[in-house]
Amino acid sequence: GIQVEQSPPDLILQEGANSTLRCNFSDSVNNLQWFHQNPWGQLINLFYIPSGTKQNGRLSATTVATERYSLLYISSSQTTDSGVYFCAVRGSLRGSQGNLIFGKGTKLSVKP
C-alpha cells in the first residue's frame, strides 16, 4: 500500500521562529490532508491540499503531486502551535479510495 513519511520526527522551536514540515508519499493521491493533534488529543483539520498551495493565517501548505511531497509552513510560531502534525493521504488507485493513510507525525514543541 501507499507509504507516507514525515520529517523531521521531532522539532523544538523558540516562539517566533519559522518551520517547514515535510511529507513524502509513495504513490499518486487524490486526497492529502494536514492535521494538528493538540495536547488534548483533538485532530484538527488544517488543510485539504492534494495539489497546489493554500494559506490560512500563519500556516501555509504546498503539495507537488508530480514529485509526491507536501510541505507545511508555520511562520512566527506560537506556543499554541505545539502538538503533533500529521500528513494523511488517500491513494487514487482503485480499491484504496476509502482509506486515509497517516504518517507517523512531526512532534512540534514551541518554547516561550
Added chain:
Amino acid sequence: DAGVIQSPRHEVTEMGQEVTLRCKPISGHDYLFWYRQTMMRGLELLIYFNNNVPIDDSGMPEDRFSAKMPNASFSTLKIQPSEPRDSAVYFCASSSPGQGSGNTIYFGEGSWLTVV
C-alpha cells in the same frame, strides 16, 4: 454543524468486559471511518463504511472487534471481550464523496479507552 460526535469520551473497564463505542457522523456524510491510535502503531484504520455498508474491515484486529452502521447517522464499535492491549484512543471520522475540499475527512474528539 456539530461535527462528528463520539461517546463515551473516556471509559475505564475491566478485562473481559464488553465495550461499546458510539459515533454520529456529520449529517450528509456517507463515508464513516473508525481509527485507533496507540503510541506503538500510531493512527491506523480499523474499518470504514460507505452508505452504511462496510467496505474494508481488514484493519479490525481480531474477532473480538465488530462494527455496525444500522443507519446513516449512527455507528458502533464493539469489543467483546476487552483486553488490556485494546487500551487506545478510538476515533470516528466521516466524509462526503464530493469533489475537491468536499472530500475532507473530519474527526471526532475520540474515545479514550483503558482496559485494566
